[in-house]
Structure formats: C-alpha cells, structure tokens
Amino acid sequence: MAKPTLYGADYSVYVRIARMALEEKGIGYELVPLDIFAAEGIPAWYLEHHPFGRIPAFEHDGFHLFETGAIARYVDEAFDGPALQPADVRGRARMGQIIGLLDAYGYRAMVWDVAVERLEKAAPDEALIASGLSQAETVLKVLTSLKAKGPWLLGDQLTLVDLHAAPIVAYFLKVAEGRDLLARFADIPDWYSRIAGRPSFTRTEKVA
Numbered sequence: 001m002a003k004p005t006l007y008g009a010d011y012s013v014y015v016r017i018a019r020m021a022l023e024e025k026g027i028g029y030e031l032v033p034l035d036i037f038a039a040e041g042i043p044a045w046y047l048e049h050h051p052f053g054r055i056p057a058f059e060h061d062g063f064h065l066f067e068t069g070a071i072a073r074y075v076d077e078a079f080d081g082p083a084l085q086p087a088d089v090r091g092r093a094r095m096g097q098i099i100g101l102l103d104a105y106g107y108r109a110m111v112w113d114v115a116v117e118r119l120e121k122a123a124p125d126e127a128l129i130a131s132g133l134s135q136a137e138t139v140l141k142v143l144t145s146l147k148a149k150g151p152w153l154l155g156d157q158l159t160l161v162d163l164h165a166a167p168i169v170a171y172f173l174k175v176a177e178g179r180d181l182l183a184r185f186a187d188i189p190d191w192y193s194r195i196a197g198r199p200s201f202t203r204t205e206k207v208a
C-alpha cells in the first residue's frame with residue numbers, strides 16, 4: 001500500500017495525535033511541513049487540503065481527509081497493526097465521547113488559554129488562564145470518572161483516546177499550573193507517565 005502523507009508541523013498537538021496513530025500502527029508516512037502560523041500566511045494550495053486552514057491534513061492513495069479524529073480512525077481501520085479502537089459498542093461510544101469532549105472543552109482551555117498564554121505572552125491574561133484552569137479541572141475530573149480500570153483510559157487496550165489525550169495533556173504540563181492541577185488527579189498522572197513512555201510519544205516530540 002502507498003505511504004500516507006500528513007501535512008503539518010511538529011509543534012502541533014493535533015498533528016502529533018495523527019502521527020501517534022501512524023506510529024502505533026507501525027506505518028511509514030511522509031510529514032510535509034506546513035507552518036500554519038508562518039508570517040507569509042497559509043499557502044493557497046493548502047486550502048485545497050484543509051479549507052479551514054488548520055493542521056493536520058492527510059492523504060492516502062488519492063483519498064483526502066482532514067479532522068484528526070477521522071484521520072486517526074481511518075489510519076486504524078485501513079492498515080494492519082494493532083487495533084486502536086475497542087471491539088465493543090459501548091467502548092467505541094466511550095471513545096467517541098472522550099475524544100469529543102477533549103476537542104470541545106479540553107484543547108482550547110488547556111493548550112491555548114493556560115499553556116500558550118503563560119508561555120508565549122509578555123503580559124499573560126490572568127483571567128483567561130484562571131478560566132482555562134477551571135475548565136481544565138472539569139475536563140480532568142470527567143476523565144478521571146470515565147477512566148476504566150487498567151493501564152489505559154479505556155482499560156487494558158491502548159486506543160485512539162489515549163493518543164488523542166496525550167499530546168493535549170503534554171502541552172498543558174509545560175506550565176507549573178498544569179503540572180500542579182494534574183497532580184491532584186490520582187489516576188491520570190500514572191496514565192500519563194505510561195503513555196509518555198511509548199515510542200509513539202517520544203518519536204513525535206517536537207525537536208527544539
């Protein structure tokens with residue numbers, strides 16, 4: 001089968017989620033660099049791949065996709081390798097629920113409102129950070145309550161949920177407020193250490 005292509009940058013949380021899925025499946029892929037924040041703007045050709053101008057976008061054998069959740073599911077189903085989705089209906093429903101809540105309530109609060117605001121701004125907006133932390137606390141509470149018994153978020157099987165959550169949490173942990181908050185949730189730090197030890201995680205770390 002032809003090698004898939006992923007368009008994106010190594011600093012991106014969502015690109016990393018897609019890359020982790022490819023790595024866990026053991027699939028060779030080409031990462032075409034696309035800096036969404038480049039001073040010269042988003043190249044016009046890229047809008048053919050992603051009309052909303054986000055990263056990543058994906059292509060395999062003439063099949064084009066964007067939206068990381070869809071890319072990761074395609075990668076799991078189109079290629080050989082360990083299954084990254086639960087076999088049972090309720091497990092898959094839980095997977096969809098957690099990925100959905102991370103996208104809707106976790107990413108912006110944890111990555112942008114807390115981590116990027118604290119790390120990148122000369123005069124961080126403390127009210128934004130506080131509201132981001134409050135939302136992050138709810139996300140972590142819910143993750144803790146939905147986490148199944150076992151090493152991974154859905155139990156004994158490593159799934160796309162772990163791969164979706166890890167890059168978001170990793171970004172949040174770049175700042176002290178993120179580390180302090182996470183430490184208050186018994187199971188999640190252990191889960192994080194486990195996923196952070198996977199080659200799919202270390203191989204997709206941003207090179208400084």
Ligand SMILES: N[C@@H](CCC(=O)N[C@@H](CS)C(=O)NCC(=O)O)C(=O)O
Nearest residue numbers: 012013014036054055056067068069
């Ligand atoms: N819903 C999209 C979100 C992708 C996304 O927001 N990517 C970020 C990088 S991590 C991005 O492209 N940001 C550019 C921007 O916000 O303009 C997905 O699931 O792929």
